[in-house]
Amino acid sequence: MRVKLALAPRMGRQVVVEEVELDEPGDHEVRIKVMTCTICHSDIHALTGEHGEYEGPGAAGHEIAGIIDAVGPNVSYVKPGDRVLCSEVRQGCGYCEQCLNDRHWFCTNIPPMSFRVPSPYTRLNGERVIQTCSGASGFSTYTNALEHMLVKLDDDIPFEIGSALACGFMSGFGAVLNRCKPTPGQSFAVTGCGGVGLSAVMGARLSGCVPIIAIDTQQVKLDAAVKFGATHTVNPKQTDPVKAVRDITGGFGVDHSFVAVAGPGIKRTTFDLTAMYGQMTIVGHEHPRNEGMGEINFMEFLAGKRITGSVMGAVTLRRDIPKYMEMYRRGLIDIDSLLTNRFPLDQIQEALDDSERGALKNVVICN
Numbered sequence: 503m504r505v506k507l508a509l510a511p512r513m514g515r516q517v518v519v520e521e522v523e524l525d526e527p528g529d530h531e532v533r534i535k536v537m538t539c540t541i542c543h544s545d546i547h548a549l550t551g552e553h554g555e556y557e558g559p560g561a562a563g564h565e566i567a568g569i570i571d572a573v574g575p576n577v578s579y580v581k582p583g584d585r586v587l588c589s590e591v592r593q594g595c596g597y598c599e600q601c602l603n604d605r606h607w608f609c610t611n612i613p614p615m616s617f618r619v620p621s622p623y624t625r626l627n628g629e630r631v632i633q634t635c636s637g638a639s640g641f642s643t644y645t646n647a648l649e650h651m652l653v654k655l656d657d658d659i660p661f662e663i664g665s666a667l668a669c670g671f672m673s674g675f676g677a678v679l680n681r682c683k684p685t686p687g688q689s690f691a692v693t694g695c696g697g698v699g700l701s702a703v704m705g706a707r708l709s710g711c712v713p714i715i716a717i718d719t720q721q722v723k724l725d726a727a728v729k730f731g732a733t734h735t736v737n738p739k740q741t742d743p744v745k746a747v748r749d750i751t752g753g754f755g756v757d758h759s760f761v762a763v764a765g766p767g768i769k770r771t772t773f774d775l776t777a778m779y780g781q782m783t784i785v786g787h788e789h790p791r792n793e794g795m796g797e798i799n800f801m802e803f804l805a806g807k808r809i810t811g812s813v814m815g816a817v818t819l820r821r822d823i824p825k826y827m828e829m830y831r832r833g834l835i836d837i838d839s840l841l842t843n844r845f846p847l848d849q850i851q852e853a854l855d856d857s858e859r860g861a862l863k864n865v866v867i868c869n
C-alpha cells in the first residue's frame with residue numbers, strides 16, 4: 503500500500519517525508535492508521551545512530567496511537583476500527599514462566615524486540631527502510647506492528663494522550679510505581695526534569711512521597727516540576743546538589759533517587775545524595791565511558807544502599823496502561839501539560855528541531 507513516511511535518507515536527524523510502499527501485515531501483525539505519534543528523545547538518538555549505527559535510510563517514531571486499519575493472519579486481540587496505542591514494549595503470552603512472574607519483557611513465546619532491522623517500507627527507488635528504534639515506525643500515515651505491542655485505547659482518551667502514555671510517561675511514572683515502590687512519607691529526588699523526570703515526579707506525588715526534590719540545570723524545567731508536584735527544586739549550576747538535598751532531608755539524603763538524564767558525573771552525584779539505606783533507580787543512560795560511575799566502593803552498600811535500573815517503566819502493558827487511562831480520566835495524572843506543540847507530519851523536521859531545542863513533548867499529527 504502506498505503511504506507517507508518520514509525518513510532520514512542516511513543516518514542523521516535530517517528527515518524527508520515521501521511516498522513509500524508498505525508491505526501487507528504479516529503473521530500476528532496489524533496495520534495501524536497512525537493518528538498521532540509523540541516525539542521521544544530516543545527517536546532522535548536512534549536516527550542519529552547514538553543508539554547504534556545503521557546503513558541506509560532510517561525511520562523512527564515509537565509513541566504511536568491510531569486506528570486498526572487491517573489485520574494479518576492469526577491476530578486475535580484487535581479488529582479493524584479499534585482505537586489502540588502501540589508501544590515498543592510487548593505484552594507477553596501471559597502463561598510462560600517469565601510472564602507469570604510479571605516479566606513480560608522476557609516472554610519466551612513472542613519474538614523479542616529488535617532494532618535497526620529492515621522495516622516493511624520500501625522507497626520508490628527500491629531501497630528498504632531501516633526501523634531504528636522500535637518494531638514500528640510512527641512518523642508515517644500507516645505502520646505495521648505486532649499485535650503484542652498494542653493496548654486498546656478507551657473511546658474518551660484522545661490519541662495524543664495515548665501516544666504520550668506509550669513510552670515517555672510510563673518510563674518515568676511506571677518506574678516509580680513498579681521499581682522504586684516508595685511508601686507514603688518517603689523522600690524522593692529526581693535528577694533531570696524532562697518528560698520522563700516530570701512523569702517520575704507525578705509518580706512520587708501519587709505515592710505520597712515528601713519531600714519531592716527536583717534537580718535540573720534549567721529553571722523552566724524546575725518550574726514545571728513544581729507544577730507536577732515537586733516540593734523543592736535544586737539547580738546544580740547554583741548550588742551543590744548533594745549538600746542541598748542533605749540539608750532538606752535532615753542530613754541523611756533521600757530514600758529514593760531517580761536518574762532521568764545522562765551525562766558525566768550525574769549518576770555519581772545522584773548516588774551521593776541518596777541516603778545510605780536508600781535506592782537509586784536509573785532510567786537515563788548514555789555510553790558508559792561518559793557516565794563516570796567507575797568509582798564505587800563496596801563499603802557504600804553496607805547499610806543496604808541499592809542501585810537498580812528500569813526500562814520502559816517495568817510495565818506490564820495491558821495491566822498498567824488501562825490503570826493510567828483511569829488515573830488520567832480522574833485527574834490524578836496530568837498528561838496534557840507534558841504535551842508542548844503540535845505539527846502535521848509534513849512539518850516533522852520542525853517538530854524534531856523544536857524537541858532538540860528542549861520542547862517537552864511534541865505531537866506529530868499523522869492523519
Ligand SMILES: [Zn+2]
Nearest residue numbers: 542544669670
Ligand atoms: Zn520513547
Ligand SMILES: [Zn+2]
Nearest residue numbers: 595598601609
Ligand atoms: Zn510469556
